Amino acid sequence: MEHIISIIDWLLYILFAINILYLLIYSLASRRPPLPRPAPAKEHKRIAILIPAYREDAVISECVDACLDQDYPSDKFDIVVISDRMQPATNASLSKLPIRLVEVHFENSTKSKSLNAAMAAIGNDYDIAVILDADNVVTYDFLNDINDQFANPKVEIAQAHRVAKNLNNDMALLDAISEEINNTIFRLGHAKLGMSAALIGSGMAFRYDLFRDTMANVKAVGGFDRELELTLLYQGKHFHYMPETFVFDEKIQNTGDFSRQRRRWLSAQWHYCQMFAKYLWKALAARNWDFCDKLFQQVSIPRLLLMGFTFFLAVAFTCYRWIWGIKWWVLLILLAVALLVAVPKRYCTSRLGMALQSLPYTFLLMAANIFKLRGANKKFIHTEHGVPG
Template sequence: MDFWIILYIIDWFLFILVGGTVLYLGVFSIASLFSRESVLSTAKIQNRFAIIIPSHKHDNVIEQTVVSVLSQDYPQRMFDVVVVSDHQSEITNMRLAQYPITLLTPDFAESTKAKALQYAILKLPEFKIYDIALVLDADNIVEQDFLTKVNDAFETAATKAIQLHRISRNRDTAAARMGSIFEEINNAIFRKGHINLGISAALAGSGTAYDFSWFKKNVMKAKTAGEDKELEALLLKQGYFIDYFDNILLYGEKKRTTTKMNEQHSRWTLQQIQNLIKNIKYLPGAIFRKQYDWADKLIQWMLLPRTSMVGILMVMSIVLPFIYMTMVIKWWILSSMALFFFALATPDYLVDEMWDRTFLRSPFVTLWGIISTKLIHRKKDNN
């Protein structure tokens, strides 16, 4: 086949794939600009919380998280803190044991968050009754009125699951600043933008509150490292709306190196592909039954991961001018649109003196992170 025909086919195939992703992101980034009334009504009752914190090799941060959770103005008799300390040091466990929490120390041969959550549920005393299961990460810090707000939000939402606003508490490296920006872009597009259009928000892996009875039954069905996406799929298939509360904050640590960040993104990409393969068969039925939240989630998993999208945009924008200038114009326009939509979805507080440098360098930092990650894995394989 002629070289130019092959080039045109590859060019337009990638352009349609990336263009569809950019269009989807654009619709919801614009929707995120509109404000939704999110005044919390004061809950009539104080629900009882089981706060589950899986902690796998997070010795340096878990104690801070426990202290912040125990410092709530919510009545302490109304919540129990369960820390699943997985492969952490004896010193860490001894320090944690000093606090009024339930400390579990499993020894998983292969650790996953799903296993930790399931272990916690199985170890909870049968005689204790809970209303809400709240899942936090080991590095999450919360404010003193956090549980009071979650209690109010859960009653306001009147559904089986709500997602709270995760926000970065460190922006001390280029990778951490990028992670902070990407986190907030995800919050804007996949949560706030969706809610504003009446579509379920995406779960974020932590800062999620579930109806306890639903969680206890359904978390046992999780099999992979992406347990939050499995639970999200179950909620949407069962017809439950996932609400999002932008004004209830919890703070987490971002990866400080591009290598770590890209390893994390690689795991997320793999989970996305696994979820798509497992669930794509449900798309026709979801559309036919008018399960639009579930159909939207399946379409969302069909989109290019943002890292891949940025990589393709950058490569095509740089390489094509050396082959045929006319072909690159549409890629420059698409790249400008993607950057514009990302800028729309970035909150004002992140637009500081470092924002321009971080935002404009992000494609190059991401690409170098991917290359360095591949080199490290190759070196490990050779050893």
């Protein structure tokens, strides 16, 4: 019996060690010298800012106002709001602004349908497509930064640095820190090692025709950015990261939204892992390491579950035979180092200590989602924005 338990111990340990060492390598890589900033562009490209807005009446005006306030020639960019089930009063107010309002009506709404409908309506007279969420806010120099990045003809896809717009309660703070850890490991660390940065669903910029043609074949219900990302990586495209170009994003403010959002993410992760796994051998043969790396991310253990189960297994094996537990505590320390390196210093305050007390409950919510994934990727799960915490 003990022999069987020992085998299980080592199998689990190897699985968890691979996941944790992956995070540690890219977290430490983020501390390498800064990425070079692109030189100022000599010409202004035509940009379409695409903003899918599904029942986003509470936040869409702030997003549009920030886009209108860009220090960029007004004849060189269009703001395109794709209004899906927003109130007539909201649409009437938006129609008075110097933007393009595209109203859509779908029986089953998805972001991919909205984006495709918008591009069909506005035509092809653009060089760059920028994707924002309706709750996003950008700084006045956002489009100039995008334009500078795309002045390099090798740049076809870029991800901006998405940061928290609100820190009004413990859940929002933890969500903000989680996103910054993602920024550090999956974007900055990857970029500094010459790998593609991960896309995140908003604050993304693409060569317009590439985005239009790729999106025409994207039918995702949830996690359209994952399907888009894997499709483009398989084509050999490289994703650049813009760490100094900020997009402010509203963070989750209650446990209900957290549970629904993470269930959607987990479901999309598993769905696209199954969908693209068949391309792994061809990607390996072609040495397409970006695609292989992204596919590994799809099968990796979500970070919150990784923390919780590593701690649980460390305690369990220590209680069974303390010498077996030592290696698990070492692994837990390495995970802690990887995450602490990835957390920006501005979040390391006494308030963080208070917020961490809710981690066990969020871990339980995340663990419960494992049993609720069936069908979650076949329906659109909307996270409401603009609600006070």
